[in-house]
Amino acid sequence: MDQNTTTPKRKRKEKSILMPSLIALLLFLFVSFSYYAYQIVYTPNVDTKDRDxxxxxxxxxxxxxxxxxxxxxxxxxxxxxxxxxxxxxxxxxxxxxxxxxxxxxxxxxxxxxxxxVGQQTPVNLTFTNIRLRNQLAAKLATEIEATEEELDSLLNDDAYLATLGFDTTTIVSMFIPNTYQVYWTTTAPELMARMKTEYDKFWTAERKAKAEQLGLTPNQVSTLASIVQAETIKNDEKPRVAGVYLNRLQKGMRLEADPTVVFAVRDFTIRRVLNVHLQHDSPYNTYRYAGLPPGPINVPNISSIDAVLNPEQHKYIYFCAKEDFSGYHSFAVTHSEHIANARRYQQALTARNIMK
Missing domain, CATH: 3.30.1490.480 (Endolytic murein transglycosylase)
Incomplete structure (x- = not known):
């Protein structure tokens, strides 16, 4: 008999030995794969190190x-x-x-x-300290996917802006400074439509009625508010400054607002408005042209707009910065009082070697 020939009995014995080993191996592989699969699916894999x-x-x-x-x-x-x-x-x-x-x-x-599924995290869109349309476009483009060029194109398109009720000189007033939640994928037209919606919400019937009582449109209110905002950073003083300009408008006087001259010249480093600046020919130069300028000289915030809508009632016609550089102003009813206040401020500027 060939010794190399395996008998059926021996085959059954070998099979009975291999089966448990194979089952054990398969069970091990199954457990290992299950554990790895669990790790892939559920094990924490994001470490933000306490930062957003x-x-x-x-x-x-x-x-x-x-x-x-x-x-x-x-x-x-x-x-x-x-x-x-x-x-x-x-x-x-x-x-x-x-x-x-x-x-x-x-x-x-x-x-x-x-x-x-595209479950985006909203962007908190804010914009402050904006003067020009191109600055607004640049700021907005840092918050959403739309490019500065796309936004700037819409902000300079008179035909498109007319559909929103604005033009290139007034469009910045549509942007009411606040915090808005938008998605990063918001397109330029979608953002413009959203800002128009927010503008319409802001201009409630009550605010519109107050503007009408002043003889101003919402756009004119925003224009005057932008001047008030450029004049003072003190919210508690804004209604008084607004009152001065409204008094001037009612008397038919020129506003003679220094910030409008700075805007007209487009040199925002000017600290001291000189005669050479006052001669600059521009509809924004309220020393040369009566009434309000064509549009806002910045994007006025809510406190500035509401200051115009709720001005302090007084007889002041003049004001100038206080000589203590506190950020507040000295107010005057007569021109002689104003000249005295202005002289003190000019002397303070000279003492600090501020010549322009």
Missing amino acids: TFVTIPTGATYEQAMDSIEASGAIIDKLSLRFMSKLMDYDELVKPGRYKLEHGWGNRQVIGVLR
Whole structure:
């Protein structure tokens, strides 16, 4: 008998030995795979190190560009597992643009889940200390995907602005300084429409009635408010300054507001308005032209607008900065009183060697 021939009995014995080993191996592999799968899905894979971390994915970005943006955030612990999970969840077919906040402790499933449905984190849009349209476009472009060029194009398009009830000289008054939540993917036309909606909400029936009592349109109120804002940073003084200019308008006097001259000259470094500046020919130069200028000289905030709508009732016609440089002003009813106040301020400027 051939000794190399395996008997059926021996085969059954070998099979009975191999089966438990194979089952044990398969069980080990199953447990190992399950544990790894659990880690891929649920184990925290985002470390923001106590800082807000955002991922921005531009419109039209490919899967690889999106993954590069996510990894560039520096918050992903295991990049390989994230990519594995993204493929399992078909993220390569579902890339959506937007700005997304990564939360500390998120697992891969949470990260990809938010990205694939486009669950953006809103942007808190704010704008202050804006004078010119191009400055406004530049500021807005830092907050949303729309470019400065796209925004600037709309802000300079008279035909388009007319559909909103504005023109290039008044459009900045449509932007009421506040904090607005918008999505990063908001387009330039969408943002303009949103700001028009917010403007209409701001100009309530009560505010419109107050403007009408003053003989002003909302745009004119914003124009005067921009002058008041340029004159004083003190909110408690704004109604008094507004009262001065309204008194001048009612008397048919020129406003003679220094900030309008600075705006006309376009030299915002001027600290001391001189005769040479007063001669500059511009409709914004309220020393040469009576009434309000064509439009706002900055984007007036709510406190400035409400100061014009609720002015202090007084007889002051003049004011100038106090010589103590406190930011407040000295007010006068007569020209002689004003000259005395102005002389003290001019002397203080000279003492500090402020010549322009």
